[in-house]
Amino acid sequence: MEYGKALRFHRVKQGLTQNQLADGIISAAYLSKIENDQTVPAIEVLELLYERLGIDFNESNFNHPSKEKLREWYEAIVFKQKDVARRLRDELHQQKNTLDNHQLYIFYELFRIRYLLLENEVEKAYETWEDLKQHKDTFDEEMEFYFHLISGLVKYYKGDFNDAFQELMEAKNYSFTVEIEKWETSDLYYLLALSTSQANHISASNYYADHALEIYQSHYDLSKSADCHIVLGINFSRLKNYAKSLENYHLARKIALQTNDFQQLKLVYINIGVLESRLDNHQAAITNYKKSLEYSGDSDSSPNSFELLNSIHGLITEHYKLGDWDGCKQWVSKGKACLDEHPSKTHQLHFEFYDKLLNDTPDIQDFLEHEVIPYFQERKNHTYIIRYSMFLADQLETQRMYKKSSTYLRLAIQLLNKHSHLGGILL
Incomplete structure (x- = not known):
């Protein structure tokens, strides 16, 4: 056992300095060497240090059976078995050794972050991840693997897709030096496929998705x-291979119908709606967006509510493109009503834009310039920067404000050239 890492972990966890822990037992400099595994102290010294920390030295050196339960919990989380994951979380939380043992605590916290993401408690997951980073220099290689994988997930949920990809690649590097199950390898490849798709590295995403699928x-x-x-359906749509895209969507739909997975069915129909919109098949897009709403079910969770709002936004834009102002207004109204609960x-910005547009509100240009476009620039959402910049450029041109119009037109064109394959809704 690496006593030094365990000592440092418990000291930091209890908010003690090296001087406070070492006082009257050894020097702070010698404690530093122990914590950095630069020396092997006498058992008597370790016992005194553990006693000061209130930790049973013999207990800390015991290979707890809780490790197997932790792995069982993690597997339930990865496979989104929420009821099983909740039960195992409660059982683990009641076991004192899970929280007092260095290794068990680190794995518990790492897996708890992914559990919180499963429960859509993203901010709490982020806070737990930030707290756990203070113990990073006590991690072994197995902990490093899970830390980078979990860090990739956290950054994915925060919308930092390139950073998520880099973290997952670090996890992939550690996967060669630690023993992981086959299902964990496929999970890693799938997460790499997700992050690279969102970061617009389409070829890489297809590579990882194919490996995970196999x-x-x-x-x-x-x-x-x-x-x-x-x-894969989203990626082929971005590559404008619409036939291959639809083939993958239909395969996903066939499976989801067999397994009664409403979440997947909803995603399939939303993304077919996006594809049909790209092909200017507006009625077909409307049909698919409405079909996705049939599978909304309980929309209390964050992804469900977000997808519900995405479908409504899609319906607004398609009705607008068809010149159906009444239909557009109806969906704007429904969208704004949903915002009260979700x-x-x-x-809110999408719906407010169309509300102002339909009612010919005079401050729409100011709204776009000072609220909408800066908001999406901050989040690096290129799709909506392009869309709203082009609209604003057209509006400014009609008012003969050519210099300002060209600024927004250039912004849109630059992003279009760089990200010509945007589109698609992922988990």
Whole structure:
């Protein structure tokens, strides 16, 4: 056992300095060497240090069976078995050794972050991740693997897709030096496919999605296979290979119908709606967006409510493109009503824009210039920077404000040239 790392972990966890822990036992300099595994102290010294920390030295050196339960919990989290994950979380939390043992505590906190993301408690997951970073220099290679993987997920949920990809690649590097299960390898590849798709590295995303799909299919994991088909559908749509995109969406839909997975069905129909919109098949887009609403079900969770609002936003834009102002107004009204129960700054701006547009509100240009475009620039959401910049450029041109119009037109063109394959809704 690496006593030094365990000592440092408990000292930091209890908010003690090296001087406070070492006082009257050894020098702070010698404690520093112990914590950095530069020396092996006498057992008597370790016992005194553990006693001061209130930790049972013999207990800390015991290989707890809780490690197996932790791994069982993590597997339930990865496969989104919420009821099982909740039960195991409660059992683990009641076991004192899980929280007092260095290794068990680190794994518990790492897995708890992913559990919180599963429960859509993103901010709490982020706070837990920030707290855990103070113990990073006590991690072994197995902990490093999970830390980088979990860090990739946290950054993905925060919208930092390139950073998420880099963290997941670090996890991939550690995966060669630690023992992980086959399902964990496929999970890593799937997360790499997600992050690279959102970061617009389409070829890389297809590579990882294909590898994940191969493993899932070999284990007859239908649900995870459907997830991969959705990612591939989005990627082929961005590459303008619409036939291949639809093929993957239909495969995902076929699986989701067999497994009664409403979440996947909803994602399939939303993304077919996006594809049909790109092809200017506005009625077909409307049909698919409405179909996605049929699978909304309980929209209390964050992803469900976000997808509900995405579908409504899609319906607003398609009705507007068709010149159906009444239909557009109806969906704007429904969207704004949904915001009362499911607040979303992103969708609030979308709905407010169309509200101002339909009512010919004079401050729409100021609204775009000072609220909407800066908001999406801050979040690096290129799709909406392009869309709203082009609209603003047209408006400014009609008022003969050519210099300002060209500024926004250049911004849109630069992003279009750089990100010509935007589009698609992922998990």
